[in-house]
Amino acid sequence: MPKTARALLQLPPATVGALEKLGADLAVARLRRKESLRSWAKRMGVTVSTLQRLEAGDPSVGIGIVATALWLIQRDGELRDLAAPEHDQGALELDVRAAVALGRARAQASAETRLSKREQD
Incomplete structure (x- = not known):
């Protein structure tokens, strides 16, 4: 068997x-x-x-x-x-989380840059 x-x-x-x-x-x-x-x-x-x-x-x-x-x-x-990337909900959610994290990081970096420029002025 x-x-x-x-x-x-x-x-x-x-x-x-x-x-x-x-x-x-x-x-x-x-x-x-x-x-x-x-x-x-x-x-x-x-x-x-x-x-x-x-x-x-x-x-x-x-x-x-x-x-x-x-x-x-x-x-x-x-x-x-069946396994087409555009239908892969798990991967799409990971992509969204990564994009949100990147957006937050860039927004934070931009805010820090503006703050340091203000402090220099």
């Missing part, structure tokens, strides 16, 4: 839930298209057991397999924006 990667064991519960929902949604998409596990797996180039793991939300299924499943339902275009 293969060893499970530590990262997979440490997935946050919300992420596990999201993977399970994605798998279930892909199963619904397959069923709505009236495709069997066998035919869908063949179209994806995977085994039926891999497709079953994907539909169960198994986090060890490779991202390429997930991408192929999304391609089959014409949703693979969503992948290009």
